[in-house]
Amino acid sequence: MREITYLEAIRESMSQEMRTDNDVFIMGEDIGIYGGAFGLTNGMIEEFGPERVRNTPISEAAISGCAVGAAMTGMRPILEIQFSDFVMIAMDNIVNQAAKMRYMFGGKAKVPVVIRLPGGSGAGFAAQHSQSLEAWMAHVPGLKVVQPSNAYDAKGLMKAAIKDDNPVLFYEHKLLYNVKGEVPEENYEIPLGQADIKREGTDITIVATAIMVNRALEAAEELEKEGIHVEVIDPRTLVPLDTETILQSVKKTSRVLVVYEAVKRGGYGAEIASMIAESDVFDYLDAPIRRLGGVATPIPYNPELEKAAVPQVNDIVQECRKLMNK
Amino acid sequence: MLYDMMLIRSFEETVEKLFQQGKIHGTMHLCIGQEATAVGACVPLTKEDKITSTHRGHGHSIAKGTKVKGMMAELLGKETGYCKGKGGSMHIADLDVGNLGANGIVAAGLPLGTGAALTSKMKDLGYVVLCFFGDGSTNEGAFHESLNLASIWDLPIVFFCENNLYGMSASIKEMTNIQNIADRGIAYGIPSETIDGNDVLEVVKATEKAVERARNGEGPTLIEAHTYRWRGHSRSDARKYRTREEEKEWRKMRDPIALFKEQLIEESILTETEFMELENKVQVEMDEAVEFAENSKAPSLETLEADIYA
């Protein structure tokens, strides 16, 4: 099958939706002729024109509210926040407006907006351009949170996000943008709330998100050589969360490691760990659930420090070894 | 128009009474004294046109055609309320008549309204959006960013500032260094004017012009209407930041309802008897609303988690 990058997969998904649904349009800073900070929207303005590939001023407080206002009145906007870090300036519109509107209005509003958020560290952008704050969003009732780890998923999840009638936060990892994967040309959808077993195994379940899925898979290869069979589960969406697939896997393996890039403290991994601990499969566990997350530090600029701030393949390998010795 | 203004005042007085009787909980922001801005601004709007409103939104809702029955039920937290009892005073919305909702966040309605205007333009729907906001919200970033956005995109929107001289206790004089809020339109290339917001006909005239500009694709307008809120900011306000003389002056000399009534009587459009008839009609409508609200059921606990996701 044809291979394209994660970035191209997202672009293709948006373009296909824009061709079939006139209500879908994209807006954001520099997304027109410039193609966006990462070139993700390259060529889209040529096909769809400046009305539907809408360059905005650097005004996160207004463009986020504008996208929400357009969504509640019948459009299906996709808003690109240039770096996920800048979403802080848009928080009111997302957390106080988009997330709550439907509920506050007694179920009478729909807010079909997708907010694309390039996040994560590893590219040398330092502390204000590298954060992973998806847990903030996952905490808020009314929002959905998506975190694709490969090109195939990115395309299918984007399509589902656009079709969803709720506000969806679509986290893209900057380091994954140029990673290629097999992606069919035709349109397909991956429902939100469906985890994927990226690798089968019998000894340890690793639940990993975004780029940590790739690192967990590499670690699993390593561990295989030592006779440790790792199963890797990618929830793909934090909200809604597919608890069933995770619990089934834990039943099978009896050991769990949760890996995520965000700061470990207060991160979403704690949610997954507690969910398992509170469930019926707790009795199946042969060892305490372990979490591997980012160090509680702003992301440093120096490349070695930057690497040390978030889990790497070797960290995962070591955690798994510890877990097996329990 | 007169009827709507009287209905708003009566609604607010009734709400105040019910609150004192302990029948409404939480807080509310009354717009007594500001009836002419709400009603006048909505006169040029059709049902398809939309408004966004503020924490002080009861008047805007009524003026846009939202019914007092459902509003009262909402304030009493009943399932028959516009938001099924989950929104309360600060979140009344009625999308069917183009009321996109009151808002608990100062200035939040401006970007939302800008988005609704973008929909109108992109889908060629022809409707106009009118955003209500207070003087206090014009110091929020969202105000400035929204005006700029609406201006560069020529959106069909009217930014309508109710300048009641205070944002909670903050006097406009202390919080901005300019004479007129309308001047802020200049920075964004938006035509703007300052008007007497207690003269309902002047409000209608200014908004009519602005709505027409918007409908003709000529872009946004900023209107600053001077008015005054008679009551405190919300329920627990000792009003230490302003004098009783100032309040009396506005109530005696510049009551928008009395002014309009006088004018109508002077021009022989209205008689005292007709005015009293209107008063009775308002009372009947209000009594019905209260009765409806009081007799409505509270939402069941099963609805706690309903309507979070579509």
Ligand SMILES: Cc1ncc(C[n+]2csc(CCOP(=O)(O)OP(=O)(O)O)c2C)c(N)n1
């Ligand atoms: C973002 C935000 N900051 C502060 C508040 C608290 N607050 C509610 S209303 C208000 C005053 C607003 O003044 P203005 O915009 O002039 O409207 P008015 O009350 O005069 O109608 C304040 C400070 C809020 N609700 N939202």
